[in-house]
Amino acid sequence: MERRTVGAAALGVGAIGLGCMPMSWGYTSSQRDGESSVRAVHAALDHGTTLLDTADMYGPYTNELLLGRVLRERRADVFVATKGGLLAGEQHIVANGRPGYVRRACDASLRRLQTDRIDLYQLHRPDPEVPVEETWGAMAELVAAGKVRALGLCAMGARADRRADRRTDASIHATTLRQLERVQQVFPVSSVQAELSVWSREALETLLPWCETRGVGFLAAMPLGNGFLTGTLTPGSGFEPDDVRARHPRFTAEMMAANQPIVACLRRIAARHGDVTPAQVALAWLLAQGRHVVPVPGTKKAAWAVENARAAQLLLTVGDLAEIGALPEAQGSWD
Numbered sequence: 001m002e003r004r005t006v007g008a009a010a011l012g013v014g015a016i017g018l019g020c021m022p023m024s025w026g027y028t029s030s031q032r033d034g035e036s037s038v039r040a041v042h043a044a045l046d047h048g049t050t051l052l053d054t055a056d057m058y059g060p061y062t063n064e065l066l067l068g069r070v071l072r073e074r075r076a077d078v079f080v081a082t083k084g085g086l087l088a089g090e091q092h093i094v095a096n097g098r099p100g101y102v103r104r105a106c107d108a109s110l111r112r113l114q115t116d117r118i119d120l121y122q123l124h125r126p127d128p129e130v131p132v133e134e135t136w137g138a139m140a141e142l143v144a145a146g147k148v149r150a151l152g153l154c155a156m157g158a159r160a161d162r163r164a165d166r167r168t169d170a171s172i173h174a175t176t177l178r179q180l181e182r183v184q185q186v187f188p189v190s191s192v193q194a195e196l197s198v199w200s201r202e203a204l205e206t207l208l209p210w211c212e213t214r215g216v217g218f219l220a221a222m223p224l225g226n227g228f229l230t231g232t233l234t235p236g237s238g239f240e241p242d243d244v245r246a247r248h249p250r251f252t253a254e255m256m257a258a259n260q261p262i263v264a265c266l267r268r269i270a271a272r273h274g275d276v277t278p279a280q281v282a283l284a285w286l287l288a289q290g291r292h293v294v295p296v297p298g299t300k301k302a303a304w305a306v307e308n309a310r311a312a313q314l315l316l317t318v319g320d321l322a323e324i325g326a327l328p329e330a331q332g333s334w335d
């Protein structure tokens, strides 16, 4: 698989990563299965993926424990990217950016991951109660202590917050840009992680250029539009209550039907390339957005992990990219 560089510390990774969240969090819990998830991680690594994206709050904790089983056996094959500073509370998600907490959270992640060093430690969400420089300073100390190789920042508003505050991706990204400028004064940023996909393209305007001009890597979260862009979901199929898509405005039967032209476009392009899937076209589109972009498609299935890793071999034409560029904006928003 093609290699790409993540950020200031010039860390090399396979161009397509693996998002490990669906194995333990966010999607229908009744479909989770530790053994097949471990097989999916091995399958991705066997096909050139190196970056595994996890977080202490996925589970919480169980996702890191699961990856620890793989890392114990093949640490040299893995670039482990985890996140701290956010926890799932009883009612909602809570940020904690206090330095003492960040230090404890990192030590706990190291234990669960069964490793002595995290390749990329990402701040999951800045804590509004703590100046972001303070949190970042504590994270920089983790690098100095040899516990972490590089630091990243996530730019993702909690969905509940978005509804409550009427925050849009554009306003979240504007806040993130200010935070990035501030933390850069403390310690170099190696990566930014934010949603970017064929149907969520806001980061192209702001975060992507910021990263490109500063040599910062960009981890594209939700690159398959939570599964929609794969063309395997049908309008009206419904989701169990603990699946994020049960409350996601783009996953109502009406919005899924309204957004079918996006899937149809990916299908058309896939057909032109032969033995290729819409998911692979969606990932190849991301790879074409810049050499600093690394998509982290999430899956808990080995076959899909392999399919996604193979997307690194697909080169879209200028015509393909123009066709996707001309798609109308996706319908269904949080505000």
Ligand SMILES: NC(=O)c1ccc[n+]([C@@H]2O[C@H](COP(=O)([O-])OP(=O)(O)OC[C@H]3O[C@@H](n4cnc5c(N)ncnc54)[C@H](OP(=O)(O)O)[C@@H]3O)[C@@H](O)[C@H]2O)c1
Pocket (backbone or CB within 6 Å): 018, 019, 020, 021, 022, 023, 026, 027, 053, 054, 124, 154, 155, 156, 193, 220, 221, 222, 223, 224, 225, 226, 227, 228, 230, 232, 279, 296, 297, 298, 299, 300, 301, 304, 305, 307, 308
């Ligand atoms: N920083 C943050 O705050 C944040 C927020 C969200 C996500 N992320 C990261 O981004 C990663 C990706 O996001 P995501 O997992 O939510 O969304 P995604 O990658 O856009 O889509 C995941 C969904 O697509 C399905 N899928 C994957 N590959 C497929 C294929 N080839 N064909 C058909 N279906 C396929 C998965 O099914 P199965 O689960 O059944 O395999 C899952 O339901 C996460 O795993 C996480 O690491 C970070």
